[in-house]
Amino acid sequence: MKIRQVILFLFLIVVFSQLYLSSFRINFVIQFIVLFVMLLLNEFKISLKILSLLTPLFLIFTIGFLGFFGNHFEFIHLVKDITHFLKPILGLTLGYLFFQKIEFKAFxxxxxLTGFFMALFHICLVLSNSKLSIENMNELRNDFGKDNFLECFSLLFLCFYAKFFDDKIFKKRIAHYIIFFTLLVSCILYFSRTMLAVVVLAVLTIYGYTKINSRNIKIFLGLVSIVGVLYIYLFSVKLDRNAKGLEAFLYKVKIAPEEMFKTKIDRENHKELWDHWRGYEAKRALKLMEENPLSYIVGTGFGSLIDLKFKAPLDQEGMRYISETHNGYIYIFYKTGIIGLILLLYFLSRFYRYTYFAYQFVPVFIGVIGLSFFFTTLTITGIYNTRDVIVLILGGLLVFSSRPNVFKQDS
Known part of the structure; x- marks a missing residue:
């Protein structure tokens, strides 16, 4: 079997298991074994550049042990945090190794195509549901997936490849349109606010609107005004939280800011609690940090848990203690303190800065991913999300960012 076929096979194993196997532990073991196999092949090298980029993540990982010492946390929670904090390091390294031996266009x-087959699978699952309708949006999301960012970036790659190259990724127009509409329909069927936000960020970045300059500041203020008008409208109409379909989606949009930032919540009011769950998690984490002021600097460490003060129905038995929050910034702050949080912001900003590099496919999309992680870290833990696959794409893009002639050769 040729080395490229081995790479493709291993890549598909990692991606499909990441998205369709619910067990993070199994996925971590699979990825670790795949990394070991690739290094054994002795044809792959980890460059100093990738090690330099990973340095902030290694430092964050190291800081996690500082808060651990002197405490008596359960071993299982310690291991869970260690693997969670190793996950983005492992994912970025794998993404970098997967695409070292192939050409840019093949990447x-x-x-x-991986996104296309996932989209096809997703659509088939949705169509097999006898209750298929926009009114059953929440059921569809719970049963068949709440998001898929590999499909999202597949769609973006397909749409904007020709903008950067005087070439088509697929020669046959019919193939292009079949893949496009399949990806588009599948992405819509996730009904994901986060995916929608990432697409908007991507389009703005591709057209140069996320660079900090006077023109873009004016445009940003204009967009803020438009969003403000939208929220004035949403708060002026009555939206039922138990509604279905479009009204349910608009209700989710309406409460999105409060969901993340509101911390003054009545725990006994279940309606208010679930509508602002992310804020409640953050509130409890910050409250616990007050008990040990040193935790503001180095965090509470690996193995530490957040006491919710009641058994939340997060599994069949209910959970009073959780180890992570939806808000990735609070998660990193709680585990590794302000030092870890600064390192994370520095790490993400290094990718955002690629938007200021040459206007080419690779640096632009690295910048897109950097901005996407800034946003998704706020909502779904970002690069530390256990189901994140964007990091694999980022690793691949970093391979080609160090090949100055790749665009001339492949375009």
């Missing part, structure tokens, strides 16, 4: 095609 783009691999991402697009």
């Amino acid at each position: 783009v095609k691999t991402i697009i």
Whole structure:
């Protein structure tokens, strides 16, 4: 079997298991074994550049042990945190190794076609549901997936490849449109606010609107005004939290800011609590940090838990203690303190800065991913999300960012 076929096979194993196997532990073991196999092949090298980029994540990982010492946390929670904090390091390294031995156009095609087959699978699952309708949006999301960012980036790659190259990724127009509409329909069927936000960020970045300059500041203020008008409208109409379909989606949009930032919540009011769950998690984490002022600097450490003060119905038995929050910034702050949080912001900003590099496919999309992580860290833990696959794409893009002639050769 040729080395490229081995790479593709291993890549598909990692991606499909990441998205369709619910067990993080199994996925971590699979990825660790795949990394070991690739290093054994002795044809892959980890460059100093990738090690330099990973340094902030290694430092965050190291800081996690500082808060651990002197405490008596359960071993299982310690291991869970260690693997969670190793996950983005492992994922970025794998993404970098997967695409070392292939051409740029093959990399783009691999991402697009993988997303296409996932989208096809997703649509088939949804169509097999006898209750298929927009009114059953929440049921569809719970049963068939709440998001898929590999499909999201597959769609973006497909749509904007031709903008950067005087070439088409697929020669046959019919193939292009079949893949496009399949990805588009599947992405819509996730009904994901986060995916929608990532697409908007991507389009703005591709057209140069996320660079900090006077023109973009004016445009940003204009967008803020438009969003403000939207929220004035949403708060002026009565939206039922138990509604279905479009009204349910608009209700989710309406409460999105409060869901993340509101911390003054009546725990006995279940309606208010679930509508602002992310804020409640953050509130409890920050409250516990007050008990040990040193935790503001180095965090509470690996193995530490957040006491919710009641058994939340997060599993069949209910959970009073959780180890992570939806808000990734609070999660990192709680575990590794302000030092870890600063390192994370520095790590993400390094990728955002690629938007200021040459206007080419690779640096632009690295910038897109950097901005996406800034946003998704706020809502779904970002690069530390256990189901994140964007990091694999980022690793691949970093391979080609160090090949100055790749665009001339492949375009």
